[in-house]
Amino acid sequence: MLARVVENVYWLARYLERAENTARLVSVNTHSQLDLPPGYALGWLPLIDITGSREAFDASSRRSEEREIVQFLIADIGNPGSMAASLQLARENARTLRDILPTDGWEVLHQFFLEFTEELPTGLNRRSRFNFLKRSVLQLQTLAGVLDGTMNRNDAYTFMMLGRNLERADMSSRIADVRAAQLEAAPPGEMRPFDTIQWMSVLRSLSGYEMYRLSRRARVSRADVLEFVLRDEQFPRSCRSCLVQTQEWVRAVPRSGVVLDALALASRFLAAADLTRLDQNALHELIDQLQLRIIGVHDTLARTYFPNAEAHPAPQSTTPLAAAV
Amino acid sequence: MQIDWNDYSAPGLHDELIGPGGGARAAGRTLVRYLSELGGEEIGVRQHAAELAIKAMGITFTVYHEQEGSIDRAWPLDIIPRTISRKEWSRIERGLAQRVTALNLFIDDVYHEQRILADGIVPREVIASSRNFRPNCVGVRPPLKCWAHICGTDLVRDKDGTVYVLEDNLRVPSGVSYMIENRQVVKRVFPEVFGSAAILPVDDYPSQLYDMLAALSPRKQRRPEVVVLTPGIYNSAYFEHAFLARQMGCELVEGRDLTVHEDDCVYMHTVRGWTRVDVIYRRIDDDFLDPEVFRADSTLGVRGLMRAWSQGNVALANAPGAGVADDKLVYTYVPEMIRYYLDEEAILPNVPSWRCGEPRQLEHVLTQLESLVVKPVDGSGGYGMLMGPMSSQRERSQFAIQLRAQPRGYIAQPVVTLSTVPTFTNGGLEPRHVDLRPFILSGAKTYVTTGGLTRVAMRKGTLVVNSSQGGGSKDTWIVDTEQ
Numbered sequence: 001m002l003a004r005v006v007e008n009v010y011w012l013a014r015y016l017e018r019a020e021n022t023a024r025l026v027s028v029n030t031h032s033q034l035d036l037p038p039g040y041a042l043g044w045l046p047l048i049d050i051t052g053s054r055e056a057f058d059a060s061s062r063r064s065e066e067r068e069i070v071q072f073l074i075a076d077i078g079n080p081g082s083m084a085a086s087l088q089l090a091r092e093n094a095r096t097l098r099d100i101l102p103t104d105g106w107e108v109l110h111q112f113f114l115e116f117t118e119e120l121p122t123g124l125n126r127r128s129r130f131n132f133l134k135r136s137v138l139q140l141q142t143l144a145g146v147l148d149g150t151m152n153r154n155d156a157y158t159f160m161m162l163g164r165n166l167e168r169a170d171m172s173s174r175i176a177d178v179r180a181a182q183l184e185a186a187p188p189g190e191m192r193p194f195d196t197i198q199w200m201s202v203l204r205s206l207s208g209y210e211m212y213r214l215s216r217r218a219r220v221s222r223a224d225v226l227e228f229v230l231r232d233e234q235f236p237r238s239c240r241s242c243l244v245q246t247q248e249w250v251r252a253v254p255r256s257g258v259v260l261d262a263l264a265l266a267s268r269f270l271a272a273a274d275l276t277r278l279d280q281n282a283l284h285e286l287i288d289q290l291q292l293r294i295i296g297v298h299d300t301l302a303r304t305y306f307p308n309a310e311a312h313p314a315p316q317s318t319t320p321l322a323a324a325v
Numbered sequence: 326m327q328i329d330w331n332d333y334s335a336p337g338l339h340d341e342l343i344g345p346g347g348g349a350r351a352a353g354r355t356l357v358r359y360l361s362e363l364g365g366e367e368i369g370v371r372q373h374a375a376e377l378a379i380k381a382m383g384i385t386f387t388v389y390h391e392q393e394g395s396i397d398r399a400w401p402l403d404i405i406p407r408t409i410s411r412k413e414w415s416r417i418e419r420g421l422a423q424r425v426t427a428l429n430l431f432i433d434d435v436y437h438e439q440r441i442l443a444d445g446i447v448p449r450e451v452i453a454s455s456r457n458f459r460p461n462c463v464g465v466r467p468p469l470k471c472w473a474h475i476c477g478t479d480l481v482r483d484k485d486g487t488v489y490v491l492e493d494n495l496r497v498p499s500g501v502s503y504m505i506e507n508r509q510v511v512k513r514v515f516p517e518v519f520g521s522a523a524i525l526p527v528d529d530y531p532s533q534l535y536d537m538l539a540a541l542s543p544r545k546q547r548r549p550e551v552v553v554l555t556p557g558i559y560n561s562a563y564f565e566h567a568f569l570a571r572q573m574g575c576e577l578v579e580g581r582d583l584t585v586h587e588d589d590c591v592y593m594h595t596v597r598g599w600t601r602v603d604v605i606y607r608r609i610d611d612d613f614l615d616p617e618v619f620r621a622d623s624t625l626g627v628r629g630l631m632r633a634w635s636q637g638n639v640a641l642a643n644a645p646g647a648g649v650a651d652d653k654l655v656y657t658y659v660p661e662m663i664r665y666y667l668d669e670e671a672i673l674p675n676v677p678s679w680r681c682g683e684p685r686q687l688e689h690v691l692t693q694l695e696s697l698v699v700k701p702v703d704g705s706g707g708y709g710m711l712m713g714p715m716s717s718q719r720e721r722s723q724f725a726i727q728l729r730a731q732p733r734g735y736i737a738q739p740v741v742t743l744s745t746v747p748t749f750t751n752g753g754l755e756p757r758h759v760d761l762r763p764f765i766l767s768g769a770k771t772y773v774t775t776g777g778l779t780r781v782a783m784r785k786g787t788l789v790v791n792s793s794q795g796g797g798s799k800d801t802w803i804v805d806t807e808q
Binding site for chain 1: 566594597
């Protein structure tokens, strides 16, 4: 498979995954706001931090209120990390991949892109937003399913899986980090009953609430959620699972020694962390370190296999989340 | 609402579906019956369904627009098919094969012995002054002595029913993917009729193309490395490049993916290292193919490609230099070529043409500009030509200056009143002018597509069928009327 092609497949997978995660994030936040009495809601700004788009947001002169932030995250082409921008990049990449993507997959993506663009102007109103985003997530999962079910297990597929898993690992760690920071920051005492709701929303942003109950059979708690999101062996979106997946796929390509080394570094670091005893600062420091290692994996991958490694702009969401606290 | 075919008339024109008496021609009988049963309203519903399907399938072509850059447009398809009887088609098929065989012999001759020039059949100046004659190709022996492996020949039918060859596209002809996709869409929207009429399938083309290309491989191995070379996603035919690569299971490469190494062989940059390439189906013009030999500023091509090709280390389809026969002045000599190389008369006639490079013919053309079509010899896409009957006095006098300045650059032809096919419009079914582009593959054997791409001028009265200028397309049915 051409090096240029696998690079494009890799980015296609990342952009699609990013679009899906952003949709889920906004959807869950919309919902959890409704469960919280006035004054307790954590608002919308944290989403800007989770998606690592603080700089772009500050530059956009948008106000820090629900409507503006939702627009910014979903519809704003000027925000390179927005769902609309991710989808546009995904589609442009897919266009260069028409020869290797199964026609069914292309049609699902193309159709979704048309619908998304058409419904976007009205889709973000509070009344239609939930449905709009839910359908978007479902369509993107359908696409992932079609590709899984029809693509040959060749180099293109391998790099698609690499892109998908690295983007997931990145997003899961961000969500854990920012949410934990907010919850810690809230005054203790009367917030307690709503803490649970907040931690549930962390799980929901990863479509992981039900899986959490299934595997933990326990109340939602900070330590348990962090453990689940970062290190669960069964949950496919935990950081650990994504890294393990990445490792398995990387083994399929030649010359992957350096990438495996970078991965081992990230995995060992994650395994050694003591999540139960961390206060917020330590947790943030830990996740910062973890993210640097995930970026390290991407960098070695790009240097080893991608012809445009130098020219391609670093994706926004692989920059560390320094400004989050 | 029933269709009353009596309302449909194409006075003074040859209609492909409806004969002069108002009844269906033999090849279209089943179709006319089917359409009548559907009724006008339902046809509108199906046309809409086809447009939705095209949008959903992402069948597009790219138009370059000065303000907006390149835009991906939905492929325009009119769902009423164009029908041709199998009997008539087999004659056309033979005519096309004959023509392309002669063209290939001509190209090979021009780059070697130049017998046809020595014998005075084609004047030397015609070749010497051709922009598409490539001195770098002189003496090169491509596999099977074949140069124009893929040819798209445009056919038109005049009012008297005669089918003429309008031009041969031997450089990078496009459209074949739309021929296949049009059939896919029409099968979706008219499923009932395919059971009752003997419509020959069209989707064999990619396999035929692959076999033809694979047979050119310099290395004899079971699965040679065949690739499609595209200028990239901004090219107007990118959709087709990707389509053909996908259908053949080949890599779609860009110039930057390929390198010619010190052994003068071509390699592509894969995840697993460098892989040798045997055959390149290139969709890039000669000019951009190799900056070492042709345009030095080309970023689309591959440095050293001509070296690799001329040493026989890689096959290029079409071969560089094949465009010499694409020149419209050379076109005027094709009937003589057929006689010269094959000792046969041309089965398909040319449109009568005047060579503006010959002084007496030029004078004739200048006095008749109002009734002629004047075409640049190396143009394509319908650009840069003068449509006499539709031109203003001012346009004609400006064109005359141009003609006198560069007479070698033009040929002139009478206006062929293209035949029509019923076409869905806001006012029901109306006649619209069509042409036809079949594709001919040459290599170990010759293959002609079953039908081809029918292009249709969607605006009433116009004869311009180019998709870049508002033309549409139709599915083309070769119908076996004897079954």
